[in-house]
Amino acid sequence: MSVPNxxxxxxxxxxVTKDFGDFRAVNEVSLDVARGEIFALLxxxxxxxxxxxxxxxxxxxxxxxxxxxxGNDLAxxxxxxxxxxxxxxxxxxxxxxxxxxxxxxxLRRDGLPKAEIAARVDEMLRLVxxxxxxxxxxxxxxxxxxxxxxxxxxxxxxxxxxxxxxxLGALDKKLRxxxxxxxxxxxxxxxxxxxxxxxxxxxxxxxxxxxxVMSEGRFLQVxxxxxxxxxxxxxxxxxxxxxxxxMDGSVVADEADHVDIQCADVLHRxxxxxxxxxxxxxxxxxxxxxxxxxxxxxxEPHNKVRGIVEASAYFGLYTVYHLRLAxxxxxxxxxxxxxxxxxxxxxxxxxxWARWLPTSQVVLTQ
Amino acid sequence: xxxxxxxxxxWLGPFQGRRLVIGAPYLWLLVFFLLPFLIVLRISFSEMDGxxxxxxxxxxxxxxxxxxxxxxxxxxxxDDLYFATYGHSLMYAAITTLIxxxxxxxxxxxxxxxxAGLQPLLLMGVMLPFWTSFLLRVYAWKGLLDAQTGWxxxxxxxxxxxxxxxxxxxxxxxxxxxxxxxxxxxGMVYTYLPFMVLPLYATLSKMDLRLLEAAQDLGATPWQAFxxxxxxxxxxxxxAGAMLVFIPCVGEYVIPELLGGPQTLMIGRVxxxxxxxxxxxxxxxxxxxxxxxxxxxxxxxLNSSQAKAKAART
Numbered sequence: 284m285s286v287p288n289x290x291x292x293x294x295x296x297x298x299v300t301k302d303f304g305d306f307r308a309v310n311e312v313s314l315d316v317a318r319g320e321i322f323a324l325l326x327x328x329x330x331x332x333x334x335x336x337x338x339x340x341x342x343x344x345x346x347x348x349x350x351x352x353x354g355n356d357l358a359x360x361x362x363x364x365x366x367x368x369x370x371x372x373x374x375x376x377x378x379x380x381x382x383x384x385x386x387x388x389x390l391r392r393d394g395l396p397k398a399e400i401a402a403r404v405d406e407m408l409r410l411v412x413x414x415x416x417x418x419x420x421x422x423x424x425x426x427x428x429x430x431x432x433x434x435x436x437x438x439x440x441x442x443x444x445x446x447x448x449x450x451l452g453a454l455d456k457k458l459r460x461x462x463x464x465x466x467x468x469x470x471x472x473x474x475x476x477x478x479x480x481x482x483x484x485x486x487x488x489x490x491x492x493x494x495x496v497m498s499e500g501r502f503l504q505v506x507x508x509x510x511x512x513x514x515x516x517x518x519x520x521x522x523x524x525x526x527x528x529x530m531d532g533s534v535v536a537d538e539a540d541h542v543d544i545q546c547a548d549v550l551h552r553x554x555x556x557x558x559x560x561x562x563x564x565x566x567x568x569x570x571x572x573x574x575x576x577x578x579x580x581x582x583e584p585h586n587k588v589r590g591i592v593e594a595s596a597y598f599g600l601y602t603v604y605h606l607r608l609a610x611x612x613x614x615x616x617x618x619x620x621x622x623x624x625x626x627x628x629x630x631x632x633x634x635x636w637a638r639w640l641p642t643s644q645v646v647l648t649q
Numbered sequence: 650x651x652x653x654x655x656x657x658x659x660w661l662g663p664f665q666g667r668r669l670v671i672g673a674p675y676l677w678l679l680v681f682f683l684l685p686f687l688i689v690l691r692i693s694f695s696e697m698d699g700x701x702x703x704x705x706x707x708x709x710x711x712x713x714x715x716x717x718x719x720x721x722x723x724x725x726x727x728d729d730l731y732f733a734t735y736g737h738s739l740m741y742a743a744i745t746t747l748i749x750x751x752x753x754x755x756x757x758x759x760x761x762x763x764x765a766g767l768q769p770l771l772l773m774g775v776m777l778p779f780w781t782s783f784l785l786r787v788y789a790w791k792g793l794l795d796a797q798t799g800w801x802x803x804x805x806x807x808x809x810x811x812x813x814x815x816x817x818x819x820x821x822x823x824x825x826x827x828x829x830x831x832x833x834x835x836g837m838v839y840t841y842l843p844f845m846v847l848p849l850y851a852t853l854s855k856m857d858l859r860l861l862e863a864a865q866d867l868g869a870t871p872w873q874a875f876x877x878x879x880x881x882x883x884x885x886x887x888x889a890g891a892m893l894v895f896i897p898c899v900g901e902y903v904i905p906e907l908l909g910g911p912q913t914l915m916i917g918r919v920x921x922x923x924x925x926x927x928x929x930x931x932x933x934x935x936x937x938x939x940x941x942x943x944x945x946x947x948x949x950x951l952n953s954s955q956a957k958a959k960a961a962r963t
Contacts, residue, residue: 389867
């Protein structure tokens with residue numbers, strides 16, 4: 284995984300802001316992306332991620348701030364002069380051109396010699412394994428094949444920066460999983476620096492080396508997928524990425540090696556110090572898969588809670604239980620289905636104990 | 650129960666309904682176009698027998714005779730007048746179609762790209778001329794183009810447009826814009842422009858604008874994107890618009906009659922003369938048959954080539 288180098292950032296976004304009238308779509312966003320990195324902008328619709336991507340492509344101009352790619356300021360360069368190519372959401376393949384001509388479109392605009400265009404197109408077709416489909420029109424291809432043509436077309440000009448707009452959004456779930464890996468392999472093989480936009484956290488986590496979680500035009504957190512998932516910086520990020528149980532409480536013991544936090548139903552013990560003070564109100568986040576269920580009360584005095592099974596949902600890989608706690612709060616627990624048989628598992632209405640380790644929680648102060 | 654249900658379905662089901670919907674207009678065309686055309690075709694192979702049209706099929710001396718008089722068609726090809734007239738008709742129709750395309754395409758393009766709220770208003774503007782009589786509007790040009798009293802004629806005189814039009818042969822004498830190829834084409838463009846704009850607007854407004862972004866992203870300037878993406882994708886609109894202008898222009902009678910001059914004798918006029926001045930119905934019919942062939946044959950070729958292109962795509 285490449286680590287961004289402050290001095291040698293390949294793509295540098297500096298305090299970029301975009302206003303549409305009164306509406307601020309992107310709000311003073313700064314980011315460095317290293318050469319060869321796959322970076323994901325993750326957020327729900329309307330968070331400004333697509334606007335940021337369109338500013339990189341040149342379809343929108345920043346209201347303020349600048350974008351520097353490989354040492355060159357992109358300001359004032361129209362889309363057709365930028366060394367940046369984009370794979371569009373739903374691909375935007377030219378319906379009147381064959382697969383071959385779609386891929387050659389950009390190369391022809393550059394006025395390359397015919398032989399070189401042919402060589403480059405054939406190379407791209409081999410890369411995405413569509414050599415036998417060269418003569419087809421886009422509508423004669425399946426969704427997955429169209430996606431590969433779109434990728435080949437955006438890579439044909441060997442751009443310095445590849446932009447992916449919801450690259451797998453138009454594919455069904457099964458195909459998406461296979462394509463994620465294939466897409467990353469191709470991008471890594473080519474070695475192009477890549478910024479992608481997605482609302483699908485799974486897509487972002489499996490494909491990107493780093494993620495920026497966006498909301499209301501700002502970056503809430505930037506980091507490697509595991510960091511963002513395991514160490515969310517805010518309640519919003521914890522809640523946005525994956526499932527989480529959030530419990531409000533206050534710090535009752537603040538020691539160097541541990542912290543105790545009293546919440547409505549639970550006394551949390553955190554196995555490390557935090558930068559806080561006794562009496563501070565905080566939020567404790569615990570992911571459902573880090574909680575275990577048992578019929579008997581655990582011996583430790585903390586990190587446990589009793590609840591009544593209100594509902595359960597079987598997902599194959601795991602089962603989600605909803606426990607109603609004494610305060611009326613709901614606790615989500617994922618239990619891995621280790622055996623095929625379902626005897627001995629808690630049923631609706633059973634009282635069970637939930638417990639977790641002192642290393643499982645995250646303490647959030649904002 | 651099943652059988653009665655099945656019967657009712659076969660009578661009133663969507664399949665029957667579809668046949669009816671398609672069948673009714675075809676029946677209409679059969680009765681009011683194909684049959685009359687066959688009658689015209691039949692007349693074209695006969696000759697005037699005094700005030701009567703001669704019979705094709707005769708019965709005399711127990712002999713059934715079929716007499717096809719080809720004289721009309723021979724005349725048609727021997728007499729330069731007809732040849733020149735067909736040529737004129739096709740040429741003026743083609744010129745009108747091209748001018749309509751050049752004016753109509755940018756018009757339709759910017760209409761399709763205008764603010765969504767403005768588009769119905771612009772569309773209304775294109776259709777507004779249909780609210781007044783076609784004949785009146787064409788007639789009005791007679792007054793407008795008068796070099797002494799007409800607004801447009803005065804303006805054209807003021808900018809010395811005749812210095813350009815005269816050498817091109819579009820008008821026959823300076824200061825005289827009426828009764829010339831110029832006034833004829835002007836009238837036809839004016840009349841048929843909406844028929845070009847509407848199909849073009851329909852295709853251009855449906856176009857996916859992300860394709861233009863994709864083209865620009867791949868290095869095409871806006872101009873290149875227009876020629877490489879917008880124009881090819883609006884082909885069906887161009888063809889439809891050109892057909893809607895070209896076909897009626899070939900047989901146009903009113904506009905050449907009102908605005909045209911001696912230089913612009915078109916086939917519609919000849920047809921009229923044969924029918925009503927010469928009273929030579931067989932000759933008139935053969936003129937009409939050849940005109941229909943002139944239009945239908947290229948149309949059929951175009952249709953089949955488009956069908957082939959479509960079949961190749963699917």
